[in-house]
Amino acid sequence: MRLGRRTFAACWVVNPDKKVLICGGGVAGPACAYWLNKYGYTVVVAEKAPGLRDGGQNVDIKGAGQRVIEKMGLVDAVIAKDTQEQGQKYLDAAGHVVATLPKQAFGSLTNDFEILRGDFARILYDLTQDQCEYRFDTVVAYLEEKSHCVSVTFGDRTVEDFEFVVCAEGMGSSTRQMVMAQEVRFRYLGAHMSFFNIPRRPEDDHWALTVNGLGGTFLTLRPGNDTETTVLLTFLAHEDGTPGDAAAPKDLLRRALDGRGTIADRVSSELDAVEDFYFGPMSQVHVSRWSKGRVVLVGDAAYCPTPFTGSGTALALVGAYVLAGELSRHRDHAEAFVAYERLVRPYAEAAQNQLTPALIRFIHVKTRLEVALAHLLIRGIALGATQRIAKLIADRRGTEVADEFVLADYF
Ligand SMILES: Cc1cc2nc3c(=O)[nH]c(=O)nc-3n(C[C@H](O)[C@H](O)[C@H](O)COP(=O)(O)OP(=O)(O)OC[C@H]3O[C@@H](n4cnc5c(N)ncnc54)[C@H](O)[C@@H]3O)c2cc1C
Structure with a gap:
């Protein structure tokens, strides 16, 4: 618009x-x-x-x-x-593009402003x-x-x-x-969230990059300013953090990123230098x-x-x-x-x-099978095949x- x-x-x-x-x-x-x-x-x-x-x-x-x-x-x-974000790309753990949702396409997080x-x-x-x-x-x-x-x-x-x-x-x-x-x-939705900035790299373009990691980790990198790329990291957790665990927030984030692929490795390697970050429960x-x-x-x-x-x-x-x-x-x-x-x-x-907590759980896939199904769904949305079903759910x-x-x- x-x-x-x-x-x-x-x-x-x-x-x-x-x-x-x-x-x-x-x-x-x-x-x-x-x-x-x-x-x-x-x-x-x-x-x-x-x-x-x-x-x-x-x-x-x-x-x-x-x-x-x-x-x-x-x-x-x-x-x-x-x-200047152009849209959102879903990547697999190796960093290959699974699906591309341009700005304003159904399901894309990129809006007019x-x-x-x-x-x-x-x-x-x-x-x-x-x-x-x-x-x-x-x-x-x-x-x-x-x-x-x-x-x-x-x-x-x-x-x-x-x-x-x-x-x-x-x-x-x-x-x-x-x-x-x-x-x-x-109202706690079943996940914790963190957002912070990492240094921008030459390969960072104007697309948001999203990875559905194993074990309920959901990671999105977005264009920030000339020198920084922004990170939104969410992961399934009990309300008080992660299961029975008083680890420092950065340790919890590192654990959520560990073994989740190339993009997650990049974020993890930058974590030590991050000074200003938000971490807390995803609650309404x-x-x-x-x-x-x-x-x-x-x-x-x-x-x-x-x-x-x-x-x-x-x-x-x-x-x-x-x-x-x-x-x-x-x-x-x-x-x-x-x-x-x-x-x-x-x-x-x-x-x-x-x-809802159910939707948050649905988005935060855990097993290899769930990751594969999520990729299938997002490819379907990108191609328009599953858009009607997804739109009906969104409308409801x-x-x-x-x-x-x-x-x-x-x-
Ligand atoms: C530092 C910061 C970073 C954020 N980052 C993001 C983000 O990356 N993505 C996103 O979607 N949303 C983010 N948000 C939340 C987003 O700004 C809000 O969801 C939305 O814009 C609604 O704004 P708000 O004014 O209601 O609340 P907020 O933007 O949270 O503003 C509330 C203000 O009230 C001040 N305040 C708190 N307690 C008191 C008090 N007792 N007396 C006086 N002032 C008080 C706070 O310091 C803050 O400036 C962030 C909020 C803050 C404060």
């Missing part, structure tokens, strides 16, 4: 009485800050980290998320940082930093709900009143736990209600689908757009929170339902619902 390059004239009308706090300066937070500021709110963004967190690997911006990008006038900025998370976070920050007040190294220590505001005590013990608080702190949000711990459930966040009093959740804090879906960034953008839009439509924040959840929850749940999982979310026009 091609997107228009429509840019909205900035029209920042700030009403000092409408002061709101957004906790979390990742993706959902700055996106929400943009829209709330546009609707006349004075926005403070509190970020726990000492500076902008511009780490992370490839994120897809698909479906309705692309339309939010368009409404924010960011199409050109995102295209300028596109990783492929950008590194850090580049995208930087774009959102640059867009909002002059209109919104960013406070780094800042967390909420305590919240007190009052009749006309919420009184926030920050980590440094300063106290400030806000009309409401938007919690966009990502999966492990502590403010969410402070306010609605009872409502939160983590399910929250039975997304707001309580004057606090509302958005993005991964409310409905993390796991990075494995590739939907988290689009969901964050759509949630931020709808939440701010409903706040601009309703006089009462509580009514706006309810309207936002009613609209976005089916979309978020459809994205989350794309992944809600892929279409997730892509077809219709954005209201709020301005």
